[in-house]
Structures are given as C-alpha cells and as structure tokens.
Amino acid sequence: MIKKTFKISGNTFRKLDDPFENATSKKYVFYSNVNDVPDGIPMATNPREQKLTSDVAKAIESSLCSNDGYFHLKNRGIVVSAQKIIFNNKTNEVTIEFNDELSHGNIDGGHTYKIICKHKNDQPLINQYVQFEVMTGVEDIIEDLARARNTSVQVDEKPMAELAGKFDPIKEGIEGMPFFSRIAFKMNQVEQDSTTGKNLKMIDAREIVAIISMFDIEKYTPSTPPIQAYSSKASILNLYLKNPDHYRAFINIAPDIFDLYDAIETEFAEAYNSTGKRYGEKKFSGYKDGKPIAKSKFIQNDIAYKIPDGLLYPTLAAFRALVKLDQNTSKYYWTEDPLAVWKRCKNELASKIMNFSASIGDNPNKVGKDSNIWDLAYMTVSFTKQGELL
Incomplete structure (x- = not known):
C-alpha cells in the first residue's frame, strides 16, 4: 500500500456523496499548495504518456511558473482514484491510500502533476495552488473512467x-x-x-x-x-x-x-x-x-x-x-x-x-x-x- 499526505489549503476540503443512494463511490475535492504536493503518486492508471516538451505541457509550466495566483482557476487540476482518504481537520492534512496500482492512482492531470513535482520547492518558492479530485469505490469502472476523463475529442x-x-x-x-x-x-x-x-x-x-x-x-x-x-x-x-x-x-x-x-x-x-x-x-x-x-x-x-x-x-x-x-x-x-x-x-x-x-x-x-x-x-x-x- 502507498500512502501520500497533503497539507491542504484552509477550509477547502469537500466530500461529495454519490447522488444514487446505493452507490459505493464517493468524491472528494480540495486545494493544495503546489509545494505540499507529494511525490510518488502512482501513474499506471493514466492512459496517456506525459510528454513535458509538448506545447500543452509548456503552457501548463508557463502558467504555474508565472506565479500569478490563478493556476488553480486556469488549470483543470489532478484527478486520482484511491482506496481510502482521511482528512484531519485539526492539522488540515489529507492522507490518501493507494492499495492497487492498477486501480488506484492518477487518472487525469498527469502533465500537471509531473510539472508541479518538477517545480515545487523552486527558489524563490512558487505560491500557487492546484485542485485535487479524489474518487473512491470506482475500481470496477477504472478503465472506463480513465478513458472518459482522458478521451475528450x-x-x-x-x-x-x-x-x-x-x-x-x-x-x-x-x-x-x-x-x-x-x-x-x-x-x-x-x-x-x-x-x-x-x-x-x-x-x-x-x-x-x-x-x-x-x-x-x-x-x-x-x-x-x-x-x-x-x-x-x-x-x-x-x-x-x-x-x-x-x-x-x-x-x-x-x-x-x-x-x-x-x-x-x-x-x-x-x-x-x-x-x-x-x-x-x-x-x-x-x-x-x-x-x-x-x-x-x-x-x-x-x-x-x-x-x-x-x-x-x-x-x-x-x-x-x-x-x-x-x-x-x-x-x-x-x-x-x-x-x-x-x-x-x-x-x-x-x-x-x-x-x-x-x-x-x-x-x-x-x-x-x-x-x-x-x-x-x-x-x-x-x-x-x-x-x-x-
């Protein structure tokens, strides 16, 4: 099992129950300062290779490094599938558990994640935030979910x-x-x-x-x-x-x-x-x-x-x-x-x-x-x- 802990931004953590009463899936969203994003989130669930020299990647990098304070609004964020998520409202920390790397990990936003990992803790520090969307209970539809999230036209x-x-x-x-x-x-x-x-x-x-x-x-x-x-x-x-x-x-x-x-x-x-x-x-x-x-x-x-x-x-x-x-x-x-x-x-x-x-x-x-x-x-x-x- 892989565990990753985030320091999140203020009162931004939200849990969204599935609108279908009998569903087991849940969704959680929060903002994290890019410098608090941990390395090592599993990537096997992402169907695309992250090419950091592409025009898309360069645009993301430019937006992040601009340090304009709007990255969390201009960027679509990072979507992950997880076994479990724990929020400590006293320390404002979120711990995400990835139990199976074939079902748990980054689904969408791989370019964003890798670029953040590349530049976090740059000096001077980049003061930007990124949105995380975490889903649990979606193991049975992980392939369809990954395709849907990445298969825009x-x-x-x-x-x-x-x-x-x-x-x-x-x-x-x-x-x-x-x-x-x-x-x-x-x-x-x-x-x-x-x-x-x-x-x-x-x-x-x-x-x-x-x-x-x-x-x-x-x-x-x-x-x-x-x-x-x-x-x-x-x-x-x-x-x-x-x-x-x-x-x-x-x-x-x-x-x-x-x-x-x-x-x-x-x-x-x-x-x-x-x-x-x-x-x-x-x-x-x-x-x-x-x-x-x-x-x-x-x-x-x-x-x-x-x-x-x-x-x-x-x-x-x-x-x-x-x-x-x-x-x-x-x-x-x-x-x-x-x-x-x-x-x-x-x-x-x-x-x-x-x-x-x-x-x-x-x-x-x-x-x-x-x-x-x-x-x-x-x-x-x-x-x-x-x-x-x-």
Missing part, C-alpha cells in the same frame, strides 16, 4: 480516427501540399526537418478539418455561418467522424483553400494598411518594425503581423460564396478563382472586418464568435463579380 478521438483510417478522405485532398508532413493526425506526433534535424511546428488535424468544413455549403448557407469551426474545433471533428466520406466532396477545392488561407494570413494586414489605417498599432498584431515575427501557418512564408483566427476565419469562410456542388461528380468546385477574387476585394474585406473589430473593443475572439461579421464578410465576397466590386 482533442486527446483521443483524433488518434483513434487515424488508426481507423477515417482521415483518409482529408488526406486525399491535401497529401501533395507542402505542409502535409506537418499535420499531426496522432497525439504527440512529431516530424523533423530532414536538413536541420529540428522538430517541425506541427498542425493539429482538427484545424485542418475545421478549415475545410467551413466550405461545406450543404451545411452552412449564407444565413448560417460556420462559426462553430472557430469556436469549437472539437465539435467539428466529432461531426466529421460521423461521416468522413462526405469530405471527399472537397478534394478538388481543398488545395486552393489552404493557398487562400496563406494569402489572407500574409496580405490581410497590408490590405488594411492600404486603406490609410495602421494594423501594426493593434495590440494583437505582434508588429516589430516590419521585421518577420513568424512564418505563415501552412506555406511558411515570413509574416510581419499576426492575424488572429477570430479575424482570419470569417475572412476565409466568406469564400464559400464561390463554391458550388457538381451534381454529376458530387464534388465541390469554384465558380471563380478564389485568389483572384481575394485580390479584388481584400482591401474592402480587411477594412470591414477591422472596423467591426474596433467597434467591439478590438477583441478578435469576440469577432470570431459574432455572426454579424461572418455575414458581412460573406456578402462582400458574394458581391465581388467579374473584376468589379459592386
């Missing part, structure tokens, strides 16, 4: 879909694109540059699905914009997995979608600047005296400005106005070259989106969730015909 459906070949319809449309090798169809997938040996910056497969799905004119009409592609990529992936074969309809237009994405990402700011405004004055622009600050997501061109997804997605999705379905082949096609239409209307389109953004406080996230700007962008593209902006 983000962390489990993606690799499961890859194993089942469900991403093949997407791959068929973009396998010749220069960014194809950088798409992460599996969790923690890493590719290296053949010349330098350095890890490449990967692109989540969910983002690929979300971007393509915005051009699904059977689902998204002029009056029903694909806001979900911006606000919930996990939900979009879930919809995709219900009917992957439908995405073979995008094979002919998919390469152009990502070329268009790159054109918008690299030209949007200058298009706005051409109207007499200064995109670089926006806090979210990342502008540094015209110097390259990053590479464009897909084609890896140098960019001097950041274009947040909240601005880019409504802009890109507007070009579904140029998509039609060929009834004979059941494939989508362009009624006009989207890059040519972008060149004709980019100044007006960028101006309208940026003016709208300014009207709601220059918050790109709010822009991305507001149907009004998606509609306005769509209408702007719709009215651009044969070289004339009507």
